Amino acid sequence: MATTTLAPRFGAFRRSWVWDWLTTVDHKKIGILYIVNSFLFFLAAGLLALVVRSELAVPGLQFVNVQTYNQAFTMHGTIMVFLFVVPVLSGFANYIVPLMIGAPDMAFPRVNAISFWFLPVGGLLIFSGYLVGGAAAEGWTLYTPLSGAAYAPGYGTDLWLVGLTLVGTASILGSVNFIATIFKMRAPGKTLFRMPIFVWTMLVTATLILLATPVLAAGMIALLIDRNYGGSFFDPAAGGNPVLWQHIFWFFGHPEVYIVILPAMGVVSEVLPVFSRKPLFGYRAFVFATIAIGFLSFSVWAHHMFVTGQVFLPFFAFMTALIAVPTGVKMFNWMATLWRGSISLTTPMLFAIGFLTMFLIGGISGVMLSSPPIDFHLQDTYFVVAHLHYVFFGGSVFGVFAATYYWFPKMFGRRLNERLGKIHFAMHFIGFNLAFFPMHELGIQGMPRRISDYSATAGWTELNLLSTLGAFLIAASILPFLVNLVATFINGERVGDDPWEGNTLEWATSSPPPAYNFDVLPPIRSERPVFDLRHRHDAEHLAAEPHPPGEGEA
Amino acid sequence: MTARTRAAAAELPISHREAGMPTPLVGMLLFIASEVMFFGGLFAAYFNSRASYAGVWGPPESAPELEILPIALPITIVLLASSFTMQFGVWAIRRGDHRAMTRWVALTLALGVTFLIGQAYDYTTLGFGLSDGLFGTVFYTLTGFHGAHVFGGAVGLTILVARARAGQFNARHHVAVEAVSIYWHFVDLVWVALFTTLYFLR
Numbered sequence: 098m099a100t101t102t103l104a105p106r107f108g109a110f111r112r113s114w115v116w117d118w119l120t121t122v123d124h125k126k127i128g129i130l131y132i133v134n135s136f137l138f139f140l141a142a143g144l145l146a147l148v149v150r151s152e153l154a155v156p157g158l159q160f161v162n163v164q165t166y167n168q169a170f171t172m173h174g175t176i177m178v179f180l181f182v183v184p185v186l187s188g189f190a191n192y193i194v195p196l197m198i199g200a201p202d203m204a205f206p207r208v209n210a211i212s213f214w215f216l217p218v219g220g221l222l223i224f225s226g227y228l229v230g231g232a233a234a235e236g237w238t239l240y241t242p243l244s245g246a247a248y249a250p251g252y253g254t255d256l257w258l259v260g261l262t263l264v265g266t267a268s269i270l271g272s273v274n275f276i277a278t279i280f281k282m283r284a285p286g287k288t289l290f291r292m293p294i295f296v297w298t299m300l301v302t303a304t305l306i307l308l309a310t311p312v313l314a315a316g317m318i319a320l321l322i323d324r325n326y327g328g329s330f331f332d333p334a335a336g337g338n339p340v341l342w343q344h345i346f347w348f349f350g351h352p353e354v355y356i357v358i359l360p361a362m363g364v365v366s367e368v369l370p371v372f373s374r375k376p377l378f379g380y381r382a383f384v385f386a387t388i389a390i391g392f393l394s395f396s397v398w399a400h401h402m403f404v405t406g407q408v409f410l411p412f413f414a415f416m417t418a419l420i421a422v423p424t425g426v427k428m429f430n431w432m433a434t435l436w437r438g439s440i441s442l443t444t445p446m447l448f449a450i451g452f453l454t455m456f457l458i459g460g461i462s463g464v465m466l467s468s469p470p471i472d473f474h475l476q477d478t479y480f481v482v483a484h485l486h487y488v489f490f491g492g493s494v495f496g497v498f499a500a501t502y503y504w505f506p507k508m509f510g511r512r513l514n515e516r517l518g519k520i521h522f523a524m525h526f527i528g529f530n531l532a533f534f535p536m537h538e539l540g541i542q543g544m545p546r547r548i549s550d551y552s553a554t555a556g557w558t559e560l561n562l563l564s565t566l567g568a569f570l571i572a573a574s575i576l577p578f579l580v581n582l583v584a585t586f587i588n589g590e591r592v593g594d595d596p597w598e599g600n601t602l603e604w605a606t607s608s609p610p611p612a613y614n615f616d617v618l619p620p621i622r623s624e625r626p627v628f629d630l631r632h633r634h635d636a637e638h639l640a641a642e643p644h645p646p647g648e649g650e651a
Numbered sequence: 652m653t654a655r656t657r658a659a660a661a662e663l664p665i666s667h668r669e670a671g672m673p674t675p676l677v678g679m680l681l682f683i684a685s686e687v688m689f690f691g692g693l694f695a696a697y698f699n700s701r702a703s704y705a706g707v708w709g710p711p712e713s714a715p716e717l718e719i720l721p722i723a724l725p726i727t728i729v730l731l732a733s734s735f736t737m738q739f740g741v742w743a744i745r746r747g748d749h750r751a752m753t754r755w756v757a758l759t760l761a762l763g764v765t766f767l768i769g770q771a772y773d774y775t776t777l778g779f780g781l782s783d784g785l786f787g788t789v790f791y792t793l794t795g796f797h798g799a800h801v802f803g804g805a806v807g808l809t810i811l812v813a814r815a816r817a818g819q820f821n822a823r824h825h826v827a828v829e830a831v832s833i834y835w836h837f838v839d840l841v842w843v844a845l846f847t848t849l850y851f852l853r
Contacts, residue, residue, distance in 0.1 A: 315692030327782025
């Protein structure tokens with residue numbers, strides 16, 4: 098009896114894995130591309146930070162000249178904000194959000210691919226300023242008239258503008274994709290109020306990106322026209338208004354702060370319940386607080402501009418202080434989640450708790466700065482540098498590492514080594530506080546930001562040295578992390594599909610998931626369908642029990 | 652796909668996938684929301700410049716005064732008319748009238764191109780340029796970006812005509828027509844705001 102093979106085996110048409118990754122439209126592979134790309138930019142921007150901190154360690158110019166120093170802190174800020182923190186969180190969201198809502202992919206997979214591929218191109222354009230006579234050197238905010246053609250000749254600033262416009266376009270397209278995915282691709286039963294908090298925070302984040310980034314794009318194009326085609330938007334000599342740039346930049350820039358912090362809040366809100374063995378306290382309050390932060394973020398931009406004398410102080414001071422209310426609600430959500438939980442201090446949990454404490458400090462210094470008299474004193478000092486690093490680094494970056502350790506087993510089926518992870522956390526946490534806590538005091542003593550040198554008699558030397566030591570400790574903490582990655586890929590512990598006993602849908606499929614994500618979906622009756630699945634017998638048991646006396650008896 | 656998934660998919664009623672607005676339309680509306688903010692930024696720059704400008708707001712004194720005739724008003728009417736022809740095209744394909752839809756969309760494309768040619772001609776007659784003072788900068792930036800969006804819409808309309816000639820649309824499957832029409836109406840609305848701002852509110 099003859100046998101014939103009629104259909105070729107699935108996957109018989111083999112392509113090289115390089116081609117496969119370059120052309121992929123799978124949200125999981127694109128998510129990993131986002132994360133890897135962002136991490137490379139993180140390392141580059143981290144090296145620039147070490148240049149800055151080395152120069153500031155002691156008075157005098159030791160390592161770099163002023164122009165190189167200016168380029169270093171400008172590129173450090175730009176790359177960290179636009180090419181690390183925002184895209185790395187988008188990368189995790191790309192991987193996790195479709196899984197969390199039980200979807201097979203994003204709504205527009207090919208748009209998803211192009212919104213990723215704009216990022217390395219835009220990032221390299223920004224960096225390529227170094228090849229043509231120097232990168233942008235006006236600080237990451239690129240204030241006019243300093244960034245005008247008169248004071249910043251050369252191509253570095255133009256490349257910054259073009260590259261960042263590409264990156265902005267990418268994030269606009271990405272946010273269209275996220276919102277469409279979240280509204281149109283949820284599995285049956287996955288109602289809005291059964292979405293995991295991370296999905297909610299990404300929904301609000303994507304909305305902020307969608308509405309804030311185009312305004313910056315308009316401003317950047319206006320600046321490009323001013324610099325290259327004789328425009329006079331920001332040129333006071335021709336009747337233009339340089340403060341207009343600050344308005345445009347911060348109208349985008351303040352929502353940007355929440356674009357950076359909200360997804361990290363979402364990560365923490367996923368990690369804390371899993372490792373406290375409790376549901377998140379006050380789910381709905383958390384959701385409404387997130388939405389409230391989204392709305393408020395558009396009404397506070399001018400608190401960056403108190404000293405311009407051109408903004409209405411009471412309004413912007415009040416709205417800024419008001420943001421502390423929904424943020425405070427979230428703090429209580431998290432603390433009440435931990436309260437009387439069965440806490441296990443795994444590495445993701447440590448980073449999540451690190452987020453809670455560090456972000457609290459950043460939040461408090463933020464409320465201090467919302468008060469105009471204090472702001473007048475501290476504007477453009479190291480106090481502001483400390484504040485923004487406690488929010489961006491102590492908040493978002495701790496969230497990023499919590500996400501890395503938490504979802505690594507999901508992505509690769511192996512768990513990162515816990516011992517190395519805890520070493521990483523300890524060095525990271527100590528280094529971070531060593532680097533940035535002294536900056537509060539330096540700022541109060543009046544040390545301005547963006548200076549490359551200071552007088553030995555100013556009394557700032559010890560604190561600066563301490564801060565530099567901290568920066569190197571942070572850099573050193575990346576080593577155990579890298580060792581951990583390599584070691585885990587070689588012979589990491591295989592931990593099955595659901596090593597943490599997670600709550601949300603991404604843990605209902607295999608780890609790593611198949612290309613189509615789900616063979617079957619569990620019934621979705623709450624925001625914790627996998628928890629429900631694990632405890633379905635308890636539920637059946639409860640349902641089978643006779644009603645307690647007095648209930649259901651008319 | 653495993654046999655189990657196929658079985659599960661077969662059990663799902665179609666309504667789970669098709670409920671509400673089609674996903675491409677949602678995407679287009681979100682994209683337009685970002686475009687609204689983009690033009691919002693440009694309009695804000697316009698009004699901020701106008702408010703803080705010390706001299707007389709308008710074209711430089713060496714140039715003639717801005718007039719709505721003979722170009723600006725006619726091309727405005729052309730662009731407004733193109734919104735109507737576009738909508739007639741959408742209604743035609745909703746009825747399943749494939750031929751009428753193709754004609755209406757082609758006519759819309761012709762009107763859009765007429766607008767672009769008219770605007771390009773207008774630029775040559777104005778007598779001032781982008782670098783001639785603040786008004787020149789904002790005038791050319793705003794109208795230029797609007798023109799670029801009309802051009803983008805014209806590319807979309809061209810694709811629609813090509814796809815229509817290949818017979819790709821019918822009464823049930825024509826989401827691309829709907830999406831391009833929303834975009835075209837949006838571009839038209841921006842021009843109404845721009846025209847009013849530049850020629851009347853000035």
